[in-house]
Amino acid sequence: MENSEEKDQINDFIRQIIKEDLKENKNDGKVHTRFPPEPNGYLHIGHAQAIWLNFGLAEEFNGKCNLRFDDTNPEKEEVEYVDSIMEDIKWLGYDWDIRLYYASDYFEQLYNFAVELIKKGKAYVDSLTPDEIKEYRGTPTEPGKESPYRDRTVEENLDLFERMRAWEFEEGKHLLRAKIDMASPNMNLRDPAIYRIRKVHHHRTGDEWCIYPMYDFAHGQSDALEGITHSICTLEFENHRPLYDWFLDNLSVPCHPQQIEFARLNINYTVMSKRKLLTLVDNNVVSGWDDPRMPTLSGFRRRGYTPEAIKNFVERAGIAKRESIIDIALLEHSIREDLNKKTQRVMTVLNPIKVIFDNYPEDKTEELDAVNNPEDEKMGKRKITFSKEIYIEREDFMEDPPKKFFRLSPGNEVRLRYAYIIKCVSVINDENTGEVKEIHCTYDHETRSGMPQSKRKVKGTIHWISVNNSIEAEIRLYDRLFTVEEPTKDKEKDFIDFVNPDSLKILTNCKVEPWLKNAKALDKFQFERRGYFCLDSKDSSSEKLVFNRTVPLRDTWAKIAKKQ
């Protein structure tokens, strides 16, 4: 209920257009959108916004949304990408039902549309070389000039185009072009290419075709064939809209969809183009498209992000026409908010140092109650073991603490979460390095959680884990992939130069609660006082547990310490 009320409040300019169309009963009051990825890379979080928009609009206005692969360029497209794209959309929670299409499904119809254009005298086969075509096109400030082949007869064009299809010509020898206006101030209308010869194997049509339609010729007609009402795309296609409309106006198509453009999603400290992400993969800067540092959906999934958090984020980022860069802090807020409500808490020590209680019996152990999730009582409680020797985080102890350090230090007390109040009595340092090796404490036996004395005010509470009741794990800490907000802004340097060398830190000697050995891939937890973590889906095994840090908890102390 609450959710739908919230949804009703979204009123971006696209929704306003749709509501207006509905009011006028345009398209018989129907809304039909489509998500049209090119299978030449993995989906990133920018695509998630487009998916959320297109599928969300369909849900909101009782319409439908198609999935259509825009596979008109066989040189870059692969089945691997098709599969990953479908997996990612499903993961986000959307369903195209039976409406799975490929632009390549329409190759025959698109060919016929091209023939129709030729017959109407509105398309011609050009035989200029690629270089000549470029030269003839002019520049943004100067008009182009017409190709000498522009006035070929309909019969000649038909014959040539048929022979192009019949594998008679070499790549680049001929090109089918729309006959529009070589002097148009809009470069897209200067006789744009419609069909080019490419003797390349296509991932779906195999070697059936050697001519392939250009994006501009395929997209609008595919939209029309599917009965799309609102064809939503990003800003860089705004200049193509007159061409989109020109084709639909000059062909016998079943309907004329409306193209609407919005600004693509950008986030600081990362990059968001498939080409650049591919570069990171190819140069082994990351381990693959699903490296947890990647802004791909598969990367976020492996990192421990949830579809809910991603959808909340793209909704909060909003839909508009002005170009913007969203602060990564908004994304982090969204995932913390979701995981806080959902995750089981667990005691872990990432960087252990041993604490020994001088006044605790050698062989004694105690089972103590720990809350699984303070945000959700239904998640219940579990037992944790206390004993003479425990580990705490190295950073929770300081021999010479600054002001406002509320943790353990010589002569001072601290509370052990769910256990006792303890006091540091002595410290053993490493003979060579001087580093703290072992901390000796006394525990106050009247302060066990729940006892009256446990109400005593102690400023700090730290987490811990029993030496004999913990298992080892590897924990991978991820940070932002780049050191600067806009890695692609610098004109002198390559964006790769700004990769954060500390974007991945691997901790190998971490201690976690023993039951975690039963965790399944992608299971999510809050490691108390540290952050949200999930079991890695590729490298973790029963012999070696591997956890990925999704996002750290907010850390007020880190800010205070930094100021001091």
Added chain:
RNA sequence: UGCCGGGUCGUCUAAUGGCAGGACUACGCCCUUUGAAGGCGUCUGUAGAGGUUCAAAUCCUCUCCCGGCAGCCA
């Protein structure tokens, strides 16, 4: 500088001639057996100059700034 588009708190985003609001961030306080979460509060904005109007972020004029476009990519 041809054409197209865009400029509202630090960052996003609303207000569609009628009180510039929300979220994130930052900061402060409260609460706290997670320095988390939560609660309360504070700061900060209509690119500039004119004009129309009782009233302008919104309409008009001029200026400035920022993107996109010269693939047989999408």
